[in-house]
Amino acid sequence: MSTHETTYIGAVMEAIDLEMARDERVLLLGQSVGGRPDDPFVQRYGENRVRVTPISETAEIGMAVGAALAGMRPVVDATMAEFLLVAMDQVVNEGNRFHHMSGGRVRVPMVLKAGYGFTAGWAGQHTGSIYGMFMGVPGLKVALPSTPADAKGLMASAIRDDNPVLFLHHYLLTLDRGEVPDGEHLVPFGQAVIRRPGADVTLVATGWTVPMALAAAATLAADGIEAEVIDPRTIAPLDTATVLASVRRTGRLVLVDQATRHASVSAVLAAEVAEAGFDALRAPIVQVTGLDAGIAYSRPMEEHVLPDEAKVVAAVRRVVEYSGTRV
Amino acid sequence: MDAEQTRAVLATMWRIRAFEERVGQLKRADEVHGLIHLSIGQEGVAAAVCGQLRTDDAVYSGHRAHGHALAKGAPMTRALAELMGRRDGLCRGMGGSMHLVDVEHGFLGATGVVGGNIPLALGTALALHAAGRDAVAVVFFGDGAVQAGLFAESVNLAALWRLPVLLVCENNGFAEFSPRSAHTPVERVRDVVAPYGLVGGTVDGNDVDAVWAAVAGLLPAVRAGEGPALLECLTHRLRGHYEGDPDRYREAVSSAEWRERDPIARLQRAATGDGRLDPDELPGFERTARDQVERAVLAARESPFPDAALAASLAYRR
Incomplete structure (x- = not known):
């Protein structure tokens, strides 16, 4: 298997890019996504699939749930894990419930991407490792990659998963470099x-x-x-x-x-x-x-x-x- | 509405009325398990809106969802079986009254948290738009949801992105247990959305002809991608917030007043008055609906309870 060196965050974006190229149902939404015609994702996938959102976490994440229910595979870049707390109903009580509540009649394939753990002087509200409040939520999967290769492989798997996935990347690893497999790379969920x-x-x-x-x-x-x-x-x-x-x-x-x-x-x-x-x-x-x-x-x-x-x-x-x- | 449309809408309203009255009885007899919210008195909105939608149009509803599900085409037997927690329920007994889903008929779902369904409808509208389809998303919510933060977020985004979504507010004047005036100084929901330039307006939701005409006026533009619309329907729920609600926070309407307001009685008076319907055919609508409900009760009782292991096996979609 051939590899290349890249950063942890670069590996995450590489996976999103590959999945968007592979499957036109993948959408990318977020407050720091696209927004400019020269954004590489906008250039590659167009403004219909890459959308900057207002600071409206609840509507943003709720829309991803509704788009997923209608067959899309949205990825929401929620920026920071704490911002998910603004939209808690949509994160832990809507999309993750639908498959179960509907008796398995529907699926909600969506990814919430957020950074966490930024203990670099960011103090009380931007540094938490708050995955504990999500890991016991039925229907929600939670990924915590620690290497660039896993960051790529877990994001690709998250996008292909038929359940809502919370993909939490660690801010202190953002620019760590490592070898990452070229092309398609999937890391299975639930395998340590x-x-x-x-x-x-x-x-x-x-x-x-x-x-x-x-x-x-x-x-x-x-x-x-x-x-x-x-x-x-x-x-x-x-x-x-x-x-x-x-x-x-x-x-x-x-x-x-x-x-x-x-x-x-x-x-x-x-x-x-x-x-x-x-x-x-x-x-x-x-x-x-x-x-x-x-x-x-x-x-x-x-x-x-x-x-x-x-x-x-x-x-x-x-x-x-x-x-x-x-x- | 022409005569045929009137017959179809009246039949739907009677189906909802008969269904919900029976559900109330079954709840008191403990055959229906759990929290139940009835929409008796509000049937006109569900029937006149859903009566103009296609199967591929998506509908979302909230905790008071039975009428919307039935009006969108959900089979009554499967809806009742769901409320009774049976295996043949729409959701195999996993969801119950507040979480009905019937994808086959474009009823994408009911959600139990007030207002939580509004952004879902936007997302479905976005998906329909992205797929290049001319189907629309419709979401029903009460006036209580308008005071939630996500309402403002959603209206802004729907307008900004010109999403094909019809927002239908059933303004029954009560948000859970309080009159609207206790929650907001803004009397009309259409005034809340005015700055966003949404088309729409306010109609008497118990005047089914008026609801029908308003929807007929709004739907083509929404379908053509010209942006979202909001229809505020002033209505009245005859029952309390939930079944068992002591309902002490408001004065009961007198039976004379109710005969004036009841959307079914009003439509029957209007349609026989202007010759659309023959007075002789009116009893048939109620009789047909009540017969259908009784058959549904018998069929739902026949359906077994689900295997308990289903509850854990559906934690994730595999």
């Missing part, structure tokens, strides 16, 4: 990937915390601790089987998550593994998550609230050294 094999402890991470977990694993390897790093890639559906199988090999689980602890992927995985993998655990499950607090503006406070490599390394050491008392 093992980023690094290891026999001593299982580390699960998403988005920006995947490179953090890999860096921690490299540090730990120098001390002879081999961590297996798993990236679920989609959190709805969530591949708990791959995590459980890994825990059966390692006997230890550390969960890394940028989200607030009580609305995190980590909390869900901890519960699933505690229920289905209790017999395999040789130490308590430890979660390294964001604090249940907002993201503060000032850099030291911002860092205090979030997980980092040192916190992951320390958590793994505690789990590996566990001797039957409290972790």
Whole structure:
């Protein structure tokens, strides 16, 4: 398979471009989309398929639902995950319900694309890792790519999916570069990937915390601790089987998550593994998550609230050294 | 309306009336499960609007949807089976009263959150336009939805993009449990949309001839892609907001007053008065409708409850 190097965000747009070329039912809507005759998407696909929208999140996303019900495959660039909150009824209570409420008579193929996690001094309202409030919503799929290749493959799969998909790209990965397969590239939903094999402890991470977990694993390897790093890639559906199988090999689980602890992927995985993998655990499950607090503006406070490599390394050491008392 | 059109509309109104009166009884007998909103008194709008639509025109409705679904062509037996939670329901018992969907007849769906259906209709209009078709999208909503933020967003976008959508506001003067005056100083919905240049206007929604004429005047331009229209129909729901509503927030109309306002009685008086219909044929409309409803009740009772496992298997479209 031939590849080329591109950025994470470039890979997302590459997938949208390829899918728009492949299927004329794919539409692109959003507040920062098109809007100028010289926009490359407008030039390629025309102003009927590429439409800039007013700052009307509810109408914008509701229109995507209605267009999907009538056979289109809209992609809404909602810019930032928090902007979805303005349109919550349309995100979690309309499009995602229709297939189910209609007894399967209709489908709603649409993608909501939004950035998240921009912890770079953007303070309280533009930095959240708010996927926890979407991952348990019936009928809605949620993708959290961590590499350029997955960003491309998950977006292509999202557009071809017959369900509403929330595609959340991490702002701190925007310009990260990586090898991306040329041409058509699809990454299946609900299939975690093992980023690094290891026999001593299982580390699960998403988005920006995947490179953090890999860096921690490299540090730990120098001390002879081999961590297996798993990236679920989609959190709805969530591949708990791959995590459980890994825990059966390692006997230890550390969960890394940028989200607030009580609305995190980590909390869900901890519960699933505690229920289905209790017999395999040789130490308590430890979660390294964001604090249940907002993201503060000032850099030291911002860092205090979030997980980092040192916190992951320390958590793994505690789990590996566990001797039957409290972790 | 000519004589044939009048017969068709009257038949539709009687079907809705008979259906909903029976649904009210079935709800009290607990054969219909769940939250039910009836549109008795508002049938004229559904019948006169949907009576002029094609099967490929898309209709959206809200929580008070039975009349719109039936008027658009949804089979009564399957609608009733849905309300009774049966396997042969329009949505296999998954949706119930507030979420009726009948794609085959262009009833794309009812949504339960006030106003949530309006942008959906815009999106369908956008899709129809993008596909180069001359079908239109129609959305029914109450005057309560007009005070929701998404109404302003939707009207702006429909006008900006000249979408082929007909917005039909059933202004029954009550938003859930409060009179319109408690929610807004703007009495007429047409005044809310005036700055956007939408064509349309306000009609007496219980005067079915007037609704028919207004829709006939608006629909060709919407279909031709000249932009959206809004029709405000002043009407009256005879029942409370939902079945079981104690309805203490408004004065009941007297039976004499109701005979004046009832859209069915009014149309029958008008059509026999001007010779479109023969007085002798009037009882047949009601009788036919009530017979049809009784057959639907028997058929729906025969339909089994769905397999409970369906509830989880339809979480995602596979």
